[in-house]
Amino acid sequence: MTDYTKILLDESEMPTRWYNIVADLPVPPPPPLHPGTLQPATADDFAALFPRALIEQEMSTERYIDIPGEVLDVYRLWRPSPLFRAHRLEKLLDTPAKIYYKYEGVSPAGSHKPNTAVPQVWYNAQEGIRKLTTETGAGQWGSSLAFACAQFGLECEIWQVAASYRSKPHRRTMMEIWGGKVHPSPSNLTEFGRSLLAQDPDHPGSLGIAISEAVSEAIQDPHTRYALGSVLNHVLLHQTIIGEEALLQLAKVGETPDVLVGCTGGGSNFGGLAFPFLREKLAGRMNPVIRCVEPTACPTLTRGQYRYDFGDTAGLTPLMKMHTLGHAFIPEPIHAGGLRYHGMAPLVSHVLDLGLVEAIAIPQVECFEGAIRFARSEGIVPAPEPTHAIAATIREAIACRERGEQKVILTALCGHGHLDLASYDKFLSGGMRDLELTDAMLAEGMRGVPEIG
Amino acid sequence: MTDYTKILLDESEMPTRWYNIVADLPVPPPPPLHPGTLQPATADDFAALFPRALIEQEMSTERYIDIPGEVLDVYRLWRPSPLFRAHRLEKLLDTPAKIYYKYEGVSPAGSHKPNTAVPQVWYNAQEGIRKLTTETGAGQWGSSLAFACAQFGLECEIWQVAASYRSKPHRRTMMEIWGGKVHPSPSNLTEFGRSLLAQDPDHPGSLGIAISEAVSEAIQDPHTRYALGSVLNHVLLHQTIIGEEALLQLAKVGETPDVLVGCTGGGSNFGGLAFPFLREKLAGRMNPVIRCVEPTACPTLTRGQYRYDFGDTAGLTPLMKMHTLGHAFIPEPIHAGGLRYHGMAPLVSHVLDLGLVEAIAIPQVECFEGAIRFARSEGIVPAPEPTHAIAATIREAIACRERGEQKVILTALCGHGHLDLASYDKFLSGGMRDLELTDAMLAEGMRGVPEIG
Numbered sequence: 001m002t003d004y005t006k007i008l009l010d011e012s013e014m015p016t017r018w019y020n021i022v023a024d025l026p027v028p029p030p031p032p033l034h035p036g037t038l039q040p041a042t043a044d045d046f047a048a049l050f051p052r053a054l055i056e057q058e059m060s061t062e063r064y065i066d067i068p069g070e071v072l073d074v075y076r077l078w079r080p081s082p083l084f085r086a087h088r089l090e091k092l093l094d095t096p097a098k099i100y101y102k103y104e105g106v107s108p109a110g111s112h113k114p115n116t117a118v119p120q121v122w123y124n125a126q127e128g129i130r131k132l133t134t135e136t137g138a139g140q141w142g143s144s145l146a147f148a149c150a151q152f153g154l155e156c157e158i159w160q161v162a163a164s165y166r167s168k169p170h171r172r173t174m175m176e177i178w179g180g181k182v183h184p185s186p187s188n189l190t191e192f193g194r195s196l197l198a199q200d201p202d203h204p205g206s207l208g209i210a211i212s213e214a215v216s217e218a219i220q221d222p223h224t225r226y227a228l229g230s231v232l233n234h235v236l237l238h239q240t241i242i243g244e245e246a247l248l249q250l251a252k253v254g255e256t257p258d259v260l261v262g263c264t265g266g267g268s269n270f271g272g273l274a275f276p277f278l279r280e281k282l283a284g285r286m287n288p289v290i291r292c293v294e295p296t297a298c299p300t301l302t303r304g305q306y307r308y309d310f311g312d313t314a315g316l317t318p319l320m321k322m323h324t325l326g327h328a329f330i331p332e333p334i335h336a337g338g339l340r341y342h343g344m345a346p347l348v349s350h351v352l353d354l355g356l357v358e359a360i361a362i363p364q365v366e367c368f369e370g371a372i373r374f375a376r377s378e379g380i381v382p383a384p385e386p387t388h389a390i391a392a393t394i395r396e397a398i399a400c401r402e403r404g405e406q407k408v409i410l411t412a413l414c415g416h417g418h419l420d421l422a423s424y425d426k427f428l429s430g431g432m433r434d435l436e437l438t439d440a441m442l443a444e445g446m447r448g449v450p451e452i453g
Numbered sequence: 454m455t456d457y458t459k460i461l462l463d464e465s466e467m468p469t470r471w472y473n474i475v476a477d478l479p480v481p482p483p484p485p486l487h488p489g490t491l492q493p494a495t496a497d498d499f500a501a502l503f504p505r506a507l508i509e510q511e512m513s514t515e516r517y518i519d520i521p522g523e524v525l526d527v528y529r530l531w532r533p534s535p536l537f538r539a540h541r542l543e544k545l546l547d548t549p550a551k552i553y554y555k556y557e558g559v560s561p562a563g564s565h566k567p568n569t570a571v572p573q574v575w576y577n578a579q580e581g582i583r584k585l586t587t588e589t590g591a592g593q594w595g596s597s598l599a600f601a602c603a604q605f606g607l608e609c610e611i612w613q614v615a616a617s618y619r620s621k622p623h624r625r626t627m628m629e630i631w632g633g634k635v636h637p638s639p640s641n642l643t644e645f646g647r648s649l650l651a652q653d654p655d656h657p658g659s660l661g662i663a664i665s666e667a668v669s670e671a672i673q674d675p676h677t678r679y680a681l682g683s684v685l686n687h688v689l690l691h692q693t694i695i696g697e698e699a700l701l702q703l704a705k706v707g708e709t710p711d712v713l714v715g716c717t718g719g720g721s722n723f724g725g726l727a728f729p730f731l732r733e734k735l736a737g738r739m740n741p742v743i744r745c746v747e748p749t750a751c752p753t754l755t756r757g758q759y760r761y762d763f764g765d766t767a768g769l770t771p772l773m774k775m776h777t778l779g780h781a782f783i784p785e786p787i788h789a790g791g792l793r794y795h796g797m798a799p800l801v802s803h804v805l806d807l808g809l810v811e812a813i814a815i816p817q818v819e820c821f822e823g824a825i826r827f828a829r830s831e832g833i834v835p836a837p838e839p840t841h842a843i844a845a846t847i848r849e850a851i852a853c854r855e856r857g858e859q860k861v862i863l864t865a866l867c868g869h870g871h872l873d874l875a876s877y878d879k880f881l882s883g884g885m886r887d888l889e890l891t892d893a894m895l896a897e898g899m900r901g902v903p904e905i906g
Contacts, residue, residue: 005529008461076458077541077832088530088604106559108832110871150829151541170874176881177828177874375630376603379530379561418563418871421623421630428629 005087007100007249009080015244016067018237021275021347023063024282029350030321033308038452041318048219049226053123057234065237067119074118074151078107079241083249084413088377090397097400098255099393101413102246102273103380109174111383111415112269113144113229116238120227121148130223131155135185135210138164138337139171140383140415141229146180159185159213162205164337170419185210192216207341208313208327215316230266231311231320231345239272246410247276256286257410259396263388264292264301264359265338267345269414275347277410278356288410292352292359293392295367297437298331300324300344301352301359308452309343319450322349329445332435334364335423336384342445360392363434367391368427371417383415384423458540460553460702462533468697469520471690474728474800476516477735482803483774486761491905494771501672502679506576510687518690520572527571527604531560532694536702537866541830543850550853551708552846554866555699555726556833562627564836564868565722566597566682569691573680574601583676584608588638588663591617591790592624593836593868594682599633612638612666615658617790623872638663645669660794661766661780668769683719684764684773684798692725699863700729709739710863712849716841717745717754717812718791720798722867728800730863731809741863745801745812746845748820750890751784753777753797754805754812761905762796772903775802782898785888787817788876789837795898813845816887820844821880824870836868837876 031040086099104112136142149156165184186193218226262270311317367387484493539552557565589595602609618637639646671679715723762777764770820840
């Protein structure tokens with residue numbers, strides 16, 4: 001049985017509840033703070049942005065939350081996702097380690113993002129919301145939300161960073177196929193956007209600006225809300241279906257992981273895979289090393305500070321205690337666009353601070369080298385973000401070879417790279433570089449981060 | 454059980470042999486002819502192009518051929534592929550019909566093509582061949598062969614139609630990720646290519662020219678062979694794993710199809726799904742209507758002639774009896790590049806001629822309209838080729854609604870459209886047109902088709 005290539009679950013075996021790690025942490029996570037009063041933010045502070053049900057999940061200490069039936073119905077379009085045993089990669093690396101990867105590229109949008117987009121849209125629909133706004137960079141999150149809105153008949157309006165809107169038209173097309181309305185950001189639809197376009201009609205935009213535009217559109221209409229694709233507790237909660245499925249799948253082949261690695265951008269893919277395994281670890285039922293992998297160009301967990309900061313560049317959000325490079329930090333334009341976030345999910349930051357997980361950073365050239373080895377052995381072309389998890393897996397597998405250890409490694413392949421082939425072309429043609437991140441650049445990023453005792 | 458969204462097979466349930474329809478046909482198919490002697494082609498006539506094992510399969514009358522273990526091992530990277538019940542599309546169409554679709558987009562290359570690329574490479578490897586050459590248009594076949602060559606350590610050299618090489622760089626990158634070497638065709642690597650470039654340094658190329666270059670490279674080296682991705686008997690044979698799996702999956706939910714529809718370009722996707730069901734029909738175990746769907750811009754089966762013609766534009770191949778628009782026919786540059794072939798698999802042509810299957814043609818705008826409805830309900834963005842099968846399925850489902858018939862419809866979604874988003878952009882922006890195919894254009898295509906009594 002253990003030489004299976006794909007370990008599948010039937011739909012009837014799909015988990016029917018999400019797992020909330022907050023219930024099991026030895027120390028509760030620090031709360032978000034209202035930026036004016038510096039007091040813990042209340043449900044009302046979020047009410048203009050999110051529906052009540054999601055705010056409740058954001059603040060919940062319940063261990064399990066049932067997945068609504070209509071959400072499960074949409075999940076069934078691609079879930080349970082397969083768990084693969086990487087026989088061919090193991091052979092290529094000549095390692096005694098066993099490598100398993102959980103593959104989320106089977107979703108319609110090609111990544112793990114629909115796991116939270118679908119419930120977010122459903123909860124909004126239940127409260128009579130008719131339209132959702134959001135921001136997107138390369139377009140992974142925007143296309144996932146557009147797909148989810150199409151399932152429940154909501155409008156979806158997306159502000160896409162103008163530079164990406166212009167240079168990567170295919171993700172925009174994908175959003176439009178699912179009925180999404182896409183604007184380049186800055187746009188002339190918001191006051192903030194117009195003010196920026198007045199200064200520079202060719203403004204390239206940024207994720208922070210796009211968030212401001214999406215938020216400002218949402219708060220001015222009682223039937224419109226805003227949706228975020230990572231960082232927040234309720235987003236990580238929805239992603240735990242990844243880890244819950246992986247636990248069931250490994251149990252089918254009688255394995256428990258010795259090492260678990262996942263890439264971290266905002267933290268939702270990592271938390272989604274890792275938190276159910278962390279529950280098992282805290283309960284003493286297994287004892288895996290759990291490792292975050294981030295790019296050296298945006299080393300939030302390995303070189304950032306653990307302190308209160310804003311979630312967005314403009315400083316409009318509540319303050320969150322997290323590992324941060326500072327909301328003014330501008331990472332290099334590396335190819336893993338989804339890992340270019342200055343902060344980190346507060347829950348991931350907290351478990352790192354508690355010593356329950358560890359973190360490393362890997363430069364992108366090593367990541368793409370690993371991705372090519374992976375694609376030629378396992379077939380799947382990975383998105384740039386999970387190439388970090390693959391590179392870390394390869395490091396671990398090679399260490400196992402050198403030490404003669406037959407460890408079980410579990411990682412998350414959170415998306416395919418079909419819309420990222422220009423990045424591969426750059427790598428294959430020798431045009432990809434790793435850039436040194438200096439202390440001065442790090443110091444510059446922390447300007448304006450509030451001093452909170 | 455029948456309300457499942459995905460009907461899965463475990464790896465242990467994967468079929469272990471391909472089905473050869475030739476064994477069960479009431480009339481044997483007309484043989485290919487040597488173009489010089491007009492006598493039935495012999496194994497020796499193919500020996501410079503293909504390995505012995507594939508030539509044997511091409512001429513075999515055995516009902517079943519075992520799939521080699523190492524081929525099954527690679528198939529396991531994505532097979533068995535899922536069979537979906539299109540609950541959400543049915544609801545959108547308000548039809549009493551039950552719609553099932555077999556999805557081949559889960560393969561590494563994103564289509565059904567690896568089903569034959571993998572065994573073709575394996576059989577070549579067994580006979581000591583070190584390199585395979587092929588042609589590709591948009592790149593679906595070339596990327597599938599590159600993937601398969603990476604699995605067994607063969608070199609892969611691909612001539613890609615120059616116009617596609619320049620305008621669609623992403624498929625080329627995908628071929629290179631898997632280690633393929635890609636040349637624009639015409640190239641200066643072959644005498645034929647050089648002669649064309651001398652006339653026009655910016656020659657856009659054609660599939661016929663690319664075939665000639667790939668063939669001429671293969672025949673001059675004893676360790677190199679050529680590989681073809683559709684049309685031939687052994688290619689359709691390998692694709693029958695699609696239909697064999699679908700039969701098992703439908704049996705799991707207690708269904709037999711009343712209507713089966715598949716898109717036809719060279720015929721391998723259609724044959725792969727349909728032939729196992731045709732076996733069941735010939736044996737009296739079920740009685741589905743089996744329908745080919747082709748584009749109105751390249752209506753081989755509905756407006757072509759059933760006669761002997763060359764497989765390539767230059768007239769180098771053996772003569773095959775098939776439905777053909779003439780090897781001089783130049784179809785409009787429609788978006789379903791994989792369906793722009795002047796001929797049709799001889800086996801598909803033969804079963805149409807025997808009245809065992811039927812054929813219709815659908816214009817591309819209707820196909821993309823159907824694809825948008827499909828993507829918004831089922832999530833998956835289809836490749837342009839299977840949008841024809843989807844449009845035909847929607848026609849059938851609407852007819853069921855109008856007549857109040859609860860038919861079971863089975864179709865093949867033979868690939869995803871992640872690398873075809875420019876076509877969707879053209880459709881969504883209103884720039885896609887259907888062009889009338891005139892009798893004069895059809896007559897022009899038949900020029901030079903030999904008169905054989």
